[in-house]
Amino acid sequence: MFEGLSEKLSGIFDALTRRGSLSEEDVNVALREVRRALLEADVALDVVRSFVDKVRSRAVGANVIKSVTPGQMVVKIVNDVLIETLGAEAEPINLDAAPPVAIMVIGLQGAGKTTTTAKIAKRLSERMKRKVLMASLDVKRPAAQEQLAVLGRQIGVETLPVIAGQTPVQIAVRAEQAARLQGFDVVLLDTAGRTHIDEALMQEMAEIKAASKPHEILLVADSLTGQDAVNLAKSFDGRVGITGIVLTRVDGDGRGGAALSMRAVTGKPIKLLGAGEKMDALEDFHPSRIANRILGMGDIVSLVEKAAESIDAEKAQRIADRMRKGKFDLEDLSEQLAQVEKIGGLGGIMGMLPGMAKIKDQLAAANLDDRIIKRQRAIISSMTRQERRNPDILKASRKKRIASGSGVKVEDVNKLLKQHRQMADMMKSLGGAKRGGGALGKMA
Ligand code: GDP
Numbered sequence: 001m002f003e004g005l006s007e008k009l010s011g012i013f014d015a016l017t018r019r020g021s022l023s024e025e026d027v028n029v030a031l032r033e034v035r036r037a038l039l040e041a042d043v044a045l046d047v048v049r050s051f052v053d054k055v056r057s058r059a060v061g062a063n064v065i066k067s068v069t070p071g072q073m074v075v076k077i078v079n080d081v082l083i084e085t086l087g088a089e090a091e092p093i094n095l096d097a098a099p100p101v102a103i104m105v106i107g108l109q110g111a112g113k114t115t116t117t118a119k120i121a122k123r124l125s126e127r128m129k130r131k132v133l134m135a136s137l138d139v140k141r142p143a144a145q146e147q148l149a150v151l152g153r154q155i156g157v158e159t160l161p162v163i164a165g166q167t168p169v170q171i172a173v174r175a176e177q178a179a180r181l182q183g184f185d186v187v188l189l190d191t192a193g194r195t196h197i198d199e200a201l202m203q204e205m206a207e208i209k210a211a212s213k214p215h216e217i218l219l220v221a222d223s224l225t226g227q228d229a230v231n232l233a234k235s236f237d238g239r240v241g242i243t244g245i246v247l248t249r250v251d252g253d254g255r256g257g258a259a260l261s262m263r264a265v266t267g268k269p270i271k272l273l274g275a276g277e278k279m280d281a282l283e284d285f286h287p288s289r290i291a292n293r294i295l296g297m298g299d300i301v302s303l304v305e306k307a308a309e310s311i312d313a314e315k316a317q318r319i320a321d322r323m324r325k326g327k328f329d330l331e332d333l334s335e336q337l338a339q340v341e342k343i344g345g346l347g348g349i350m351g352m353l354p355g356m357a358k359i360k361d362q363l364a365a366a367n368l369d370d371r372i373i374k375r376q377r378a379i380i381s382s383m384t385r386q387e388r389r390n391p392d393i394l395k396a397s398r399k400k401r402i403a404s405g406s407g408v409k410v411e412d413v414n415k416l417l418k419q420h421r422q423m424a425d426m427m428k429s430l431g432g433a434k435r436g437g438g439a440l441g442k443m444a
């Protein structure tokens with residue numbers, strides 16, 4: 001999967017990365033080609049549109065970091081938008097419930113449900129050390145229950161003994177009881193499919209769901225069917241409700257459209273990929289790794305990330321230098337607050353320090369949270385440049401204007417100014433001390 005798309009995209013960006021500078025026309029030409037490549041990969045039209053729009057709006061407004069080329073910036077932006085389109089974060093199977101946790105596996109006939117059920121069972125028992133029971137609810141195909149039992153013996157996972165003549169719902173109920181009595185952590189319910197969606201199938205899935213109250217309902221869909229897989233996911237989600245998707249046959253020569261459109265169209269995460277018939281051929285779905293596989297430009301992406309980091313380091317250094325010289329105006333304060341926000345706010349900083357959990361709670365109780373940082377930055381951004389550089393000129397009428405501009409009370413503006421003054425004074429005295437004179441030095 002993704003080979004064709006990957007090849008096309010890299011051709012487009014190869015041309016860009018070689019350039020010294022980049023015009024809006026260059027971006028537009030590249031985006032036209034990106035659009036064509038995505039459509040050829042069978043990505044849904046709406047998804048292609050919003051993808052291209054996002055890249056364009058970010059590329060046009062972007063500050064190009066010095067030390068990387070504009071073309072490299074565009075690659076990084078495309079990479080970021082790809083990751084967002086794929087769902088940003090990996091979403092593994094969720095077992096966060098009282099055992100036995102039921103996982104229902106649904107989908108069309110031949111999609112790979114039974115195979116996937118066994119693959120998941122193997123992984124949960126081997127990697128996560130869970131005690132797993134599998135049950136086949138497929139009473140349609142004569143050999144279906146036996147197929148799961150064979151796989152179970154092969155991977156060393158128990159299957160629910162078959163009792164002839166039971167309905168899927170009866171089997172589901174029996175599986176739950178067996179799991180409860182015998183202390184299983186997870187029950188995997190492999191269901192029957194049809195060649196296409198019909199009301200009887202949906203009805204059966206809804207009944208099984210009502211009887212077994214699964215914590216996860218995973219739709220297994222064949223990636224080779226492209227947009228059909230996406231439409232299928234939408235219908236199943238609308239009718240039965242799903243919690244995630246497993247895309248199978250990504251080892252085949254599918255064009256990748258299903259993987260790229262799935263999240264955006266259905267709002268549900270792809271959780272796993274089936275990449276072969278073997279029991280180990282199951283992969284986690286990591287948006288950033290998939291983006292790298294599609295774009296194949298991990299080197300450029302990390303280059304731009306490093307450059308962005310060093311810019312932050314430069315900014316911090318500049319503020320430190322100004323502080324040392326005893327200069328610290330409201331622009332510096334705003335810059336500092338922005339840095340605090342970027343690393344995840346006060347909560348983020350506290351969370352990184354061991355033993356800080358308690359203080360974090362106290363901060364929260366004192367209401368000293370990230371909303372305050374946001375508000376303070378809003379106040380500063382409502383000032384003119386002259387005011388930020390020289391807060392002494394802020395008299396009553398200017399404060400009133402700033403307060404209404406940033407939607408706060410004058411008293412909040414005063415609080416901020418007082419805080420800034422204290423910080424600036426402290427820095428001045430520290431800076432003075434460093435130069436050897438200290439507070440006394442200034443008096444002399
Ligand atoms: P079900 O009808 O949905 O239960 O589908 P099965 O699990 O019985 O699978 C149907 C066929 O697809 C079997 O031959 C599987 O070995 C094969 N299969 C399942 N998943 C994959 C996959 O990820 N890649 C490939 N190449 N074959 C798969």
Ligand code: MG
Nearest residue numbers: 113114138144
């Ligand atoms: Mg099956």
